[in-house]
Amino acid sequence: MPPHVDFRIPADCPVIANVGMGVDSSAIVARWLLEPQTRGFDLDQLTILIASVGEEYQHTKDAMEQALFPLVAKHRVRTVQIARAGQTAADGYVVLDDTRTPARLVTDVPVTLGERMLDASTVPQVSSTRRSCSDWIKHFALDSWLAANVGHAPFVHCIGYNADETKRAERDLDHNKGHRLPDFPLIRWNWGRDTASAYLRTNLGREFGRSCCFFCPFQNGKNGHEALVENWRTEPEAALRSLLIEHNALVMNPKARLFGRHAAYEVVRDAGLHHLLERHHDRLERADWSVYEVRRIFHARDGDPRLKGHAYRSVLPLETGSRAAMTAVLSSLAAEHDARVTVDEHGITRAHLRTVGPSYPTAEHFLAVGPALAPAKARDNFDDVYAEITGGETSLAARHARPVPAAA
Structure with a gap:
């Protein structure tokens, strides 16, 4: 492979490499260390910054610890592993490891994205232009560390988008700040994922996969599932x-x-x-189960009653016990309110008390039986908005004066 010198970075300018633990960013680091002429900076300028999500596949952890980290430690490159410190922004971030001889990929983190999903009773949102799950678990920690350690000083920010991901790089440029100088080495090298994978296989002797959470909706590649x-x-x-x-x-x-x-x-x-x-x-x-009262409000988009806008949701656990007992409680409540009990293809039992209307804003109201994982949760003014849309309806918890478990 011929020498490749792209540019020279001033000696006083820090270089921060976001390493996502997968094939693309690992290939960048490996090439920088094995082919110094491809860097354009000295290694004492470089910090490898890793945001841990805590729910990476074991094969990702093995590849980092057995192949990439020994190379990084040999060249004594500063490697900082960070993570989000809690569910709220006020919790900040935590430094898991800060060393020039990394040996272990830290996956024991204060809060994982999976815990966030279970608490919110949702799944990562699939969008071609935004990955809100990454924003919450990774970018928050990365941005917080950069603000605390780099501030407003100019720095080169290297990101592992490959040559097949130019649109992602373009979106990153759209949100760039003046002191941050983004760089996409794989795109400059015209390396797609196959090239990056082959480089690691040849030079580090093992396969690297994509870095992602167990349940990442983007882990399906061109070969489907x-x-x-x-x-x-x-x-x-x-x-x-x-x-x-x-x-x-x-x-x-x-x-x-x-x-x-x-x-x-x-x-x-x-x-x-x-x-x-x-x-x-x-x-x-074998788990504990709850009967949940679920209400949702669907607003009109831009005031147009024909278009569905954003939605608000209220979740109230009414009672907790065995699955059979909670199914019986739901059936009893459904009978009281003349609601039909249904069981869907996933075995989830529900009873609808109100279904969505033909125009917006509208609301729905149902009972469901599920694992006792979701706390009571709603916006502060949810009950007022719901009552306005439904003509004064209240929750079953309010009607029956049921004690509602406090939110975690």
């Missing part, structure tokens, strides 16, 4: 965690499938991983 299924086959706990997150979200929203049009349950079933489904169902049966 093939890589995902193999990950879940070899790391069953990752699959079980993903199935639980999805089931918990489906209780509150029947459309909350983990992979958009495809549910994780369907992926596992269609791949013939029936032993995972059996373990999933067994864990559900």
Whole structure:
């Protein structure tokens, strides 16, 4: 491979490399260390910055610790591992490790994205232009560390978008700040993921996969569910965690499938991983369950009653016990309010007390039985807005004076 000198960075300018633990950013670091002429800066200018999400696949951890970290430690490059410190922004971030001889990828973090998903009873939102889950778990910690350690001084920010991801790089440039100088080495080198993977295989002697959470909706590549299924086959706990997150979200929203049009349950079933489904169902049966009262408000978009806008949701756990007992409680409440009990394809029992109307704003109201994982949660003014839309309706908890467990 011929020498490749792209540019020279001033000696007083820090270089921060966001390393996402996957194939792309690992290939950048490996090439910088093995081919110094490709860098354009001295290693004492470089900080490798890793935002840990806590729910990475074991094969990602193994690749970093067995192949990349030894090379980084040999060259004594400062490596900082950070994480979000809690559910709220006020909790800030925490430094997990700060060393020039990294040996361990830290996955024991204060809060994981999976915990966030379970607490909010949702799944990561799929969008071609925004990854709000990454914003919450990774970018918050990265931006917080940069603000505290770099401030407003100019710095080069290297990101591992590859040559097949130029649109992501363009969106990053749209949000650039003047003191931050973004750089995309793989795009400058015209390296796609296959080239990056081949480089690591040849020079570090092992395969590197994509870095992602167990339940990441973006982990399906051009071969569909093939890589995902193999990950879940070899790391069953990752699959079980993903199935639980999805089931918990489906209780509150029947459309909350983990992979958009495809549910994780369907992926596992269609791949013939029936032993995972059996373990999933067994864990559900042994868990505590709750009867949830779920109300949602759908606003009109831009005041147009024909268009659905943003939605607000209220979740109230009414009672907790075994699955059978909670199903009986739901059936009793449904009978009191002349509501029909249904069971969907995921085995989730519901009873609708109000369905959405033909125009917006509108509201829906239903009961559902699910794992006892979701706390009581609603916006401060939810009850007032709901009453205004529904002509004065209140929650069942208020009507029956049921004690509602306090939010965690």
